[in-house]
Amino acid sequence: MANLDGFSDTLSGIVGTGQLLVGTDIPVEYARDEALEVQAQQPGWLVRPDDTEQVAAVIRAANEHGVPVTARGSGSGLSAGARPEPGGLVLSFERMNAILELDTENHVAVVQPGVTLGELEERTAEVGLVYPVYPGELGGSLGGNVNTNAGGMRAVRYGVTRQHVLGLQAVLGTGEVIRSGGKPVKVSSGYDLTQLIIGSEGTLAVVTEATVKLQPRLTRNATVLAPFADLDQVMHAVPRLLSSGVAPHILEYIDALTMGAITYTAELTLGIPDTVRDAAQAYLVVGLENREEDRLQGDIELVGELLGTLGAIEVYVPDGTNAHKLIEAREKAFWSAKAAGAHDIVDIVVPRAALPEFLAKARELAAAGGSGVVGCGHAGDGNVHLAVFQQDPRLRSALLRDMFAVAMTLGGAISGEHGLGTTKTPYFLELEDPTKIALMSRIKQAFDPRNILNPSVILGSPESDPR
């Protein structure tokens, strides 16, 4: 460890004494995020900068002193990507939470990283626009969304964070400030640093501003719910539904157990008769939106007809209130799983047609080790959210490893939208092609030569393996 004399003084000189907390003065919520079964890790310093200049000065000082830096948005991550390093520095963006510009001519917003999705949703609604990426947690910060390349339910139509961030301001590990991209929707002038930084989980640069693309807000929407005998039929229906051109913005599957849990938690009554419920092993939820009511009705009809021919046991169109409750309950599936005692949540992604095969194998692996996996997921994207029930950390870790390996063999990846964080990084380092790991390490070196930015994440050293 480098010489830390005077580091605290330097920090308070930059952000002011009121915005620096040291050691045990730092509240425990800064020591973790929402990842399950992960021990909190007390940081050495917490700073709450006010602007990019302060962020740059803090990182320059940390780089000089060799102090690891973890950027923190609202702490709603699920992979412990915002868990500090022991004796490290937490850079909290809670005070950099302004929507700097809402540009209705270019249809973009310029935001600071601490802005939450909820605030952006509210402000864009006022001008008839929308930022359509919707990871479900409205308390999540835009900075965190950029760092994890957050996805969510609407990705099947609108894409993920990556497709909606046009430009960034960011601070490298050296403290240098860059701007990449901007308001134009297309650029072909040098390497796309914006795209490289998105999803890099705070390991390449610390994002201090993002320019995001907005689009017209569609005001008519409806939800179609279809129980199926099994998941194979659901997944067979998905490409056929999409081929119709109907373009749903939500296309979720929910397994029978998870449906039970979320409807119970949400006190949701969908009026599904017992006979149907008993026969249904999987549900498909289709969200539709349009600018015109008659087109929406036409789409509902088309989807209903199609699902009928594709084996749905029944097709329901819940009324506005229940539809809203259902989507909200699905969004809160993580909390239902947590309440039910789940020990981990994974967000593995595979080519969507491989979902049934993946899930069959995952269940086999779980059963063999006495574990349980249940869940739901983005059927249109091949992205599952599995709650893993296995108290024994070693058995759980072995199951996770095997599930990740199966997914990768099927052409998938460890994480579709939560990021690797500190919890999934060890599996990534074990399972990913060493040539790519070496290349990524060289890229990391290009941005952060002293390896101070979130060093346990993505390319964490073997010593930081928490397993």
Place this chain on the structure above:
Amino acid sequence: MANLDGFSDTLSGIVGTGQLLVGTDIPVEYARDEALEVQAQQPGWLVRPDDTEQVAAVIRAANEHGVPVTARGSGSGLSAGARPEPGGLVLSFERMNAILELDTENHVAVVQPGVTLGELEERTAEVGLVYPVYPGELGGSLGGNVNTNAGGMRAVRYGVTRQHVLGLQAVLGTGEVIRSGGKPVKVSSGYDLTQLIIGSEGTLAVVTEATVKLQPRLTRNATVLAPFADLDQVMHAVPRLLSSGVAPHILEYIDALTMGAITYTAELTLGIPDTVRDAAQAYLVVGLENREEDRLQGDIELVGELLGTLGAIEVYVPDGTNAHKLIEAREKAFWSAKAAGAHDIVDIVVPRAALPEFLAKARELAAAGGSGVVGCGHAGDGNVHLAVFQQDPRLRSALLRDMFAVAMTLGGAISGEHGLGTTKTPYFLELEDPTKIALMSRIKQAFDPRNILNPSVILGSPESDPR
């Protein structure tokens, strides 16, 4: 220059003697692309590999011998990005031109880099799908499209190449082969090497396979043409049109001179009376497509009404044949400009609301130096295609530099979709933030430590400045 003894033998051992040409045996078309006013540059070697293994072996050998490598698709680039280095090696993908897979369950295609947009268009049409990126030149290769992050007219609705490439196989400057991404539409597991390679113009890695996203093909389409008194009104109309939610897939402006040129070249009669033509300084072309005829008609009506209230002098809906001819003529604007004697074509991008300001300044700069700039562009994207008329290379270069500087000051970039190539790289190096140039150089180093991949492009050395 390194020791080149035996290099030719090594190459013919890899690709076979029939697929290697040396020195003056290499036809002149391999010495350039379609960039205007750029001198052909005879390469030392031309190889036509058959598979990724051969590509990797060739690059390993080139790396060993320090021979620069330029990847070549169909040679339709407009920035001389495929112009070989003097005494360098051209890696032509003309034999790696297979569509390896057309996956109708996952809605993706896996293609070799030599596949043309025309072939992909034909094959996807057979299964009711479409690769919606449409740079206009159907002879362009997918490999070239990936390298330049090609855009085109449909980007306003569907985005550019970057949004449609899910995975790549690529060979680094060391000859190492990597696979990044794949069929899933979202991944958050390590740095996105796919996105970094897209648009890197063959300087980081040579792409040997691409997995691209397809979508349902919409069969109903129409074109609306609206003359306006000036470009300000066109650009004022654009965000209002988009806010309606009508989602045009084409939104082009064409200035009066260019309209004259392309309608003349295409022998196109649009039935626009002289009085209207005389009053029109700018045209807006709106392309609409839908899966249902009545929705298409509804959209045409809405667009017509809106444009009327937004100042259009008149609104025309050409019949199918003329609409097709108009779009085709717009696509071929480059050839019209070339035929008219243009000395360069630029594809500057700015935030779309800044287009009128940019064009006014560009015309001022041109007039001051006795040059001419006319053109058309993607009004929805802020991306202009200006034909530059100025015979004197020094005056032309000064004008280009000043236009690029103005665009960057307005928050734009030198190239929206053609790439920097060898022609725009010197301006980029002069005008871009040195911190970013240094960072990009370190990234380049991570992929290509001996700097053999297209070394004059993006980060070309000052000696390679052709100005």
